[in-house]
Amino acid sequence: MAITSANQLELLQTAEAVAREKMIDPGLVVEAMEESLARAAKSRYGSEMDIRVSIDRKTGRATFTRVRTVVEEEELENYQSEMTVQQAKQYMSEPEIGDTFVEEIPPVEMGRIAAQSAKQVILQKVREAERDRQYNEFKDRAGTIINGLVKREEYGNVIVDVGAGEAILRRNEKIGREAYRPNDRIRCFIKDVRREQRGPQIFLSRTAPEFMAELFKMEVPEIYDGVIEIKSVARDPGSRAKIAVTSFDGSIDPVGACVGMRGSRVQAVVNELQGEKIDIIPWNEDQPTFLVNALQPAEVSKVVLDEEAGKIEVVVPEEQLSLAIGRRGQNVRLASQLTGLDIDIMTEAEESARRQKEFEARTALFMQTLDLDEFFAQLLVSEGFTNLEEVAYVELDELLVIDGVDEGTAQELQARARDYLEAQAKAALDAARALGVEDGLIEFEGLTPQMVEALAKDGIKTLEDFATCADWELAGGWTTVDGQRVKDDGILESFGVSLEDAQDLVMTARVMLGWVDPAELEAADEEEEVETEEGEA
Secondary structure: OEOOHHHHHHHHHHHHHHHHHHOOOHHHHHHHHHHHHHHHHHHHHOOOOEEEEEEOOOOOOEEEEEEEEEOOHHHOOOOOOEEOHHHHOOOOOOOOOOOEEEEEEOOOEOOHHHHHHHHHHHHHHHHHHHHHHHHHHHHHHOOOEEEEEEEEEEOOEEEEEOOOOEEEEOHHHOOOOOOOOOOOEEEEEEEEEEEEOOEEEEEEEOOOHHHHHHHHHHHOHHHHOOOEEEEEEEEEOOOEEEEEEEEOOOOOOHHHHHHOHHHHHHHHHHHHOOOOEEEEEEOOOOHHHHHHHHOOOOOOOEEEEEOOOOEEEEEEOHHHHHHHHOHHHHHHHHHHHHHOOEEEEEEHHHHHHHHHHHHHHHHHHHHHHHOOOHHHHHHHHHOOOOOHHHHHHOOHHHHHOOOOOOHHHHHHHHHHHHHHHHHHHHHHHHHHHHOOOOHHHHOOOOOOHHHHHHHHHOOOOOHHHHHOOOHHHHHOEEEEEOOEEEEEOOOOHHHOOOHHHHHHHHHHHHHHOOOOOHHHHHHHHHHHHHHHHHHHO
């Protein structure tokens, strides 16, 4: 096939037709044609030649040119696309290194194989342009809702036509009992848009908590306008969900606004989610209050919050236990996801038994270590003393307020407590040395002998070992695995070391070892303080 005047204009017409069909720039199709013709020409004239093709955007005329670049004589490698200054003087008056000489060459006659190859190049370039267009169109739409038509189902995954391309709703992103047929209308949340080897992939979801939040934003004008804010969402897709909302306008009830007149607004969301029951919860900055709200419809007797561990104990009446936990733990699980807290639910009887057990354990501790009778030990526990450190180092006046305790008795109590603690510290220190702990770690300020022994048992025996620890390794923490919060025990967690304490200890060790410049650390702390103040402002 030769590029003749009869089919020159046809090139442009073909480019425009393909561009319209694929919704891409006609110029990209023409560029693909130019590249395909250049490849065909190279197969005719030689693959080492630098052959370029230019198609006139008005007439469709294809111009074939050979390009040669002027290079240093010692750098000449390709005689077909390069030439020396001396050779260039045959064609140019004053050639310089880097100049190019362009000469027009005759158009090629394309055989069947060359034509097929050119077609493949054009198709490939068109596909790439189509993929780029699709990615650019959807990359900024992640996190929004989109409507589409079901095209087909593949291995449980639903392929959705979203107008300018295809998207995929994976099996695990569908609400359990949903079934789709071709041409069904579907509304989904764009969870992610990624470039992949086979082109851009648009991943949809109907189970994401964000999908519910976006649906409420569509149905509740106050959320769209920013008067009401969705603080968090927890879902058991297709079954039940909880959504926490708050209002920036004291005159607007956030729960009532989300429910709507006769439940019209929330019902629209429920219908879209195949009957998923939705509890709309008033958010509160006070965590215990928020948790009590989140556990609705169960009634809560008492809440005990451990902020450091991110754990909370909830006490409910016996008859409310099953309601608080929910079917297969659903209610407490959703409340935990909504609040970000690890929730331990117990009845009033269980809590009373636990408190009694703690009371007995502390009583036994004081009886054994301080050589007290049961009555006196119980008296200490009743006054709020929980461990020996409190007895040993508390102000003497705090012991004197206990009935029957005079100054001499108080001093004797503290002396016994201190003697016992010192003996324990010496035993821990001896054990640590026996395990091979170096003096640098033993003498490090901030670590007790018992802490050093615990570190040694975990293989941390030098100050260098300690300086490489992460804060969560020392203080413990929480991770989320498959939607469930999992506890990671810290080496020093039982000693009451918090994450902040662990960070300070590790950083101090790094400064002592010269790993961190104290000036840089101080500057970073000051910068963090400024950012905190600006955030609060």
